[in-house]
Amino acid sequence: MEGVNDVTPTDQDWLVDFRGVELRRGGKTLVGPVDWQVELDERWVIIGPNGAGKTSLVRMAAAEEFPSKGTAFLMGEQIGKTDMRDLRALIGISSAAVQSRIPENERVDDLVVSAGYAVLGRWREEYQDMDFSRADEILAQVGATHLKERTWGTLSEGEKKRVVLARALMTNPELLILDEPSAGMDLGGREDLVGYLGDLAMDPDAPAIIMITHHVEEIPYGFTHAMLLDEGKVVAKGLINSVLTSENLTRAFHQPIQVDRIGQRYFARRASL
Template structure:
């Protein structure tokens, strides 16, 4: 059997297993079908450890579906998916999830109102073991405090989830997602519901995280190009379950590609490295 070149390898236990060993996400022709409807795909997409991706697309485009597949929360209906070099469907999804940090409204919705921030973050290290309310190791508490400080939420340690503002919740969710030292961090609309100051704080923090060489690979869904932090390297545009464009952010985020994705004339501009987008308003000159 011939071995392909580059970073693709073949393991043969009777089955050819061809994937990018450097990728935390390696999807090849992945589809997701429900009730006879193809909600996503076929999608071929690779994310490597030092990459920071933004996913953009209209409502219902399939962004969260893609994220759920990347979070090992769903099995693909077709195609081949590897997460952290493990073949989805041939490995324990719970083991995979320990390597993936997720911050999303779905995670937020499962948190009891009376959960203390400290417990919420520290328990992430134990969730897989089902030790939600048991004794925790002092080292885990120390790590939780360190992460809360990094996301600017140390002062919230003793507060309960129900008393937090939207911006505070977003920070605490990211802290919880980072607690397991994941290889992959998935952020589904982390800026949703934040006021201008809160959004700018978040963009600043995520920009620092993006530039940290020890940070995990990051994939973030957003509806607003203004929320893309400095340091994000790649973009994927999705529409009606299909990829419109993907690759390096400077190549993919263009007025032309956004107009195609959103089916309207969009003008994209960039000021000091930040993106801004608006619909082009056509003005008609009147004859006297």
């Protein structure tokens, strides 16, 4: 990665500090260059069409990818000068990639409690009663208490989303990353989850949150900032009300989009011509 020497230190209130960051694969730039800072109390949503670079950007913020270019700090540590494993311990992730690695026969309560050891597939680790109590509490918060004795392979897609979210919260992360957390849920399940995430976003003791979604309807109340991506480039970023406009979404999705705000929620549709 370029730019790891002789750089200005980051602000300690920034959990993510990207300066001219790019991610390239096979000679193609997947995302960037991006300048982006995420503070301790911010809740970000990243929106864009398929192939816009959302997941590539978030994988760097999750310490799962090294930037190909630019300077990146996570949790105050400069990427390229610190152990990425230490950073990952401070980040909770809910994503399809995590789901794909979970053993089919893993019990839900074991899956959540084992987050403390950063393992998928409980084996010989020893846990205390307080660990199981916290797992029960978090499962209740995400509406998944009734799933605790089920195995992973028996869950629906929506149920899996809830359980992976509970696992991501188990370790009290400093940064919570949600990659399409309500994908695969029916309307009722989605609204339940959006409500929970809204309450979490409003909690001053909650971690900073970065969420990817394709749909503005899935953005919980309490989110403070937004970034629009298209073809790896930033269309707009900043305070959510200034980013989620009809003009900006029209640019990002290359068709006329009308955005409305009803209460604390956003709704989008193709504009009538």
